[in-house]
Amino acid sequence: MTEPMLWWGLGLFGAAALVVLLEMFVPSGGILAALSTGLAIAGVVSFWRHSPAWGLTSLAALLTLGPLVTAFMLKIYPDTFIGRRMILGGDGPEDGPAPETDADDASALVGAEGVAATDLRPVGTIRIDGKRVEALAEVGMIEAGARVRVVSVEGTRIRVRAVG
Secondary structure: OHHHHHHHHHHHHHHHHHHHHHHHHOOOOOHHHHHHHHHHHHHHHHHHHHOHHHHHHHHHHHHHHHHHHHHHHHHHHHHOHHHHHHOOOOOOOOOOOOOOOOHHHHHOOOOOEEEEOOOEOOEEEEEEOOEEEEEEEOOOOEOOOOEEEEEEEEOOEEEEEEOO
16 A cells, blocks of 8 residues: 555655746646645655655755745746736836935925826935935825826835825
């Protein structure tokens, strides 16, 4: 009876590996990852029923490779076809975090007008006098390209309102 358990274990581990690969290309919200984990655990149980040595070896492999594969997938996911469509990203060099604004510089901006460099949902980047600063829309969302006016500053948080 132990020989079939070895084949079941190998088959379940192989199926788990295939489901992990499928997870990279099909947006399942983690359902396929959970299925893969279940298959791998069932594989460990099958290996254990074959012999404790195979069970311990497969458990060690699962506990070692599981986190490594997860980290690898999280690293490459934004570069996959599906990842590029699911993760908000920028279109050009304008994107990226705005430089830090210190409180003294920020308080001098009250009343100044500028243009939204990115969508403010409600936080985004605005351009005032050629400088990019992070700002918070006072109400709702402000689309990129809209004219804005700084209405208040609290520490380094700059609140803006759409003009016109």
